[in-house]
Amino acid sequence: MNKLSIRLGLLFFIFILLIETMLFFFLYQGIISERIQSETGNLLARGTTHRNVLEKNFQESTIEHVALMETEAATDVVITDENNKVIKSSNEITDGMQELINNSKAHHFTHHGELLEDRWKTEKYMATVSPIVVNKKVVGFVFMFLETVPIRNMIHQLTNQFILVGVISIFITLITIFLLSKFIVSPLLEMKRVTEQISQGNHENELNTKRDDELGDLARSIQLLSDNLERLKKDRNEFLSSISHDLKTPLTYLKGYADIAKRPNLTNEQRNEYLAIIKEEAENVVALINDLFELAKMDENQFTIHRRSVMLNDFLEKISQKFQPAFNEANIILQIKCAANIRVSIDAERFRQVISNLLDNALKYSPANTTVTVEVNQNKNGTTITVSDEGEGISEKDLPNIWDRLYRVEKSRSRSTGGSGLGLAIVKKIIEGHGGEISVRSKVNVGTTFTIHLKDGGAN
Numbered sequence: 537m538n539k540l541s542i543r544l545g546l547l548f549f550i551f552i553l554l555i556e557t558m559l560f561f562f563l564y565q566g567i568i569s570e571r572i573q574s575e576t577g578n579l580l581a582r583g584t585t586h587r588n589v590l591e592k593n594f595q596e597s598t599i600e601h602v603a604l605m606e607t608e609a610a611t612d613v614v615i616t617d618e619n620n621k622v623i624k625s626s627n628e629i630t631d632g633m634q635e636l637i638n639n640s641k642a643h644h645f646t647h648h649g650e651l652l653e654d655r656w657k658t659e660k661y662m663a664t665v666s667p668i669v670v671n672k673k674v675v676g677f678v679f680m681f682l683e684t685v686p687i688r689n690m691i692h693q694l695t696n697q698f699i700l701v702g703v704i705s706i707f708i709t710l711i712t713i714f715l716l717s718k719f720i721v722s723p724l725l726e727m728k729r730v731t732e733q734i735s736q737g738n739h740e741n742e743l744n745t746k747r748d749d750e751l752g753d754l755a756r757s758i759q760l761l762s763d764n765l766e767r768l769k770k771d772r773n774e775f776l777s778s779i780s781h782d783l784k785t786p787l788t789y790l791k792g793y794a795d796i797a798k799r800p801n802l803t804n805e806q807r808n809e810y811l812a813i814i815k816e817e818a819e820n821v822v823a824l825i826n827d828l829f830e831l832a833k834m835d836e837n838q839f840t841i842h843r844r845s846v847m848l849n850d851f852l853e854k855i856s857q858k859f860q861p862a863f864n865e866a867n868i869i870l871q872i873k874c875a876a877n878i879r880v881s882i883d884a885e886r887f888r889q890v891i892s893n894l895l896d897n898a899l900k901y902s903p904a905n906t907t908v909t910v911e912v913n914q915n916k917n918g919t920t921i922t923v924s925d926e927g928e929g930i931s932e933k934d935l936p937n938i939w940d941r942l943y944r945v946e947k948s949r950s951r952s953t954g955g956s957g958l959g960l961a962i963v964k965k966i967i968e969g970h971g972g973e974i975s976v977r978s979k980v981n982v983g984t985t986f987t988i989h990l991k992d993g994g995a996n
C-alpha cells in the first residue's frame with residue numbers, strides 16, 4: 537500500500553464510520569423507544585377497556601369474563617377491590633406482580649389510567665393501573681402486566697442485527713476503499729512512474745489516455761508533454777549539429793586563407809586580397825553569432841517591443857535609400873508603393889530589421905533586370921505590407937521550412953549567397969512579437985511574395 541491510498545482510505549473510512557455510527561445510533565434508539573411506547577400504550581389501552589366494561593357491570597360474572605379474556609394473551613390482568621385486595625387474575629400472581637400491587641396502595645390514580653412500572657431494562661414486568669369508579673366512588677383497580685423478558689429478547693435480537701449490518705457495511709467500506717485506491721491511486725502511480733522515465737529521457741512508455749475523466753486528461757497532458765519534450769530534444773540536436781556545421785565552414789575558410797596569406801612569396805596586393813576575405817568571413821561569423829544571440833533572447837522572451845507611431849512612407853523610404861546602391865549594382869529595380877499618410881504603431885528598430893532581412897533576401901535570390909516591390913495597404917482590419925520579387929522562388933517542398941533556424945534551400949555555403957539561414961526566423965519572431973502574422977507565397981522561377989499583416993488598422 538502506498539501513502540496516498542492509505543490517507544484517502546483512512547479519510548473515507550473515518551467519515552463513513554462516523555456517518556454509519558450516527559445513523560445506526562438514531563435508528564436503533566428510535567426503533568427501541570417506539571417499540572416501548574407502543575407496548576405501554578397498548579397495555580394502558582387494554583386496561584382501560586377492561587375497566588370500562590367493569591364500571592358498567594362490576595359483578596362476579598363480568599370479572600370472570602374479563603380475566604378469561606386475558607388468559608390467552610401475552611398480557612395479564614389482575615382485578616382488585618378498592619383496598620388492593622385481589623379479586624381475580626387471569627394467571628397466577630407472581631411475587632413481582634404482588635409487589636407492584638402492594639406498592640400502589642393508597643396512591644391516587646387518575647381515571648384514565650397510569651403507568652405503574654416502565655423500567656423494562658431492569659424490572660420483570662411493565663404495569664399499568666386503571667381505577668374502577670362506580671357512582672363516583674373507587675370500587676376497585678384493573679392492573680395490567682406485561683413481561684419484559686420478551687421485549688428484552690426482541691431488543692437483544694435487534695442489537696445483534698444492527699451489529700451484523702454494521703460489520704457488513706464496514707466490510708463494504710473496506711472493499712470500496714480498496715477499489716478506489718485501485719482506480720484512482722494506481723493510475724496516478726503509473727503516471728508518476730512514466731514521468732520519472734520521461735525525465736530520464738525514456739519516451740517509450742504508454743499511458744492509458746483513453747479514460748474520459750480527469751485522470752484521462754492528466755494522462756493525455758503527460759503524453760503531450762512527453763511528445764513535446766522529445767520533439768524539442770530532436771530540434772535541439774538538429775540545431776546543434778547545423779550550428780556546428782555553420783561555424784565550422786567559415787572557420788575552415790579563415791584557416792585556409794590565413795595559411796595562404798602566410799606564404800612568403802606573395803605580393804602585397806595578393807596578401808591584402810586574402811586578408812580582406814578573412815575579414816569578411818570573420819564578419820560573417822560575428823553576424824551569425826549576433827543573430828543567434830538575438831534569437832536566444834527572443835526565445836527567452838527577454839525582448840520587448842517598444843512601440844511608437846511611425847509614418848510608414850518615410851520609414852520605408854529611408855531603408856530603401858540604404859539598399860539602393862546594392863540594388864543598383866545588381867541591376868534590380870526597387871520600388872516602394874506606400875500612401876503618404878499611413879501610420880502604424882511598431883518598434884521601428886526591430887521593424888527595420890524585418891524589412892531589411894526581406895529586402896536582403898529579395899536581392900540575394902533575384903537575377904538582374906527584375907523588380908522588387910514593397911507595397912503597403914491599410915484598411916480597418918489592419919495594415920498589410922508585401923515584399924515581392926521576381927527571383928528564383930522557393931519550391932513547395934522547401935516552403936514550410938524557410939522559417940526554421942539555419943534552414944537554407946541552398947545547403948552549400950557559397951560565399952556569394954552565404955546567408956546564415958536565421959534571417960526569416962528572426963523576422964517571424966519580431967512580427968509575432970508585434971501580434972502580427974507573416975506568410976509567404978512562392979513559385980519557382982516566377983518569384984516570391986512575403987506578406988506581413990499587422991492588426992494595427994487605419995482607424996488608430
Ligand SMILES: Nc1ncnc2c1ncn2[C@@H]1O[C@H](COP(=O)(O)OP(=O)(O)O)[C@@H](O)[C@H]1O
Binds near residue numbers: 954
Ligand atoms: N525572396 C526569396 N526568394 C527565394 N528564396 C528565398 C527568399 N527568401 C528566402 N529564401 C530562402 O529561404 C531561406 C531562408 O532565408 P533566411 O532565413 O533569410 O536565411 P538566409 O537568407 O540567411 O539564407 C534562404 O536560404 C532561401 O533559400
Ligand SMILES: [Mg+2]
Binds near residue numbers: 897955
Ligand atoms: Mg536572409
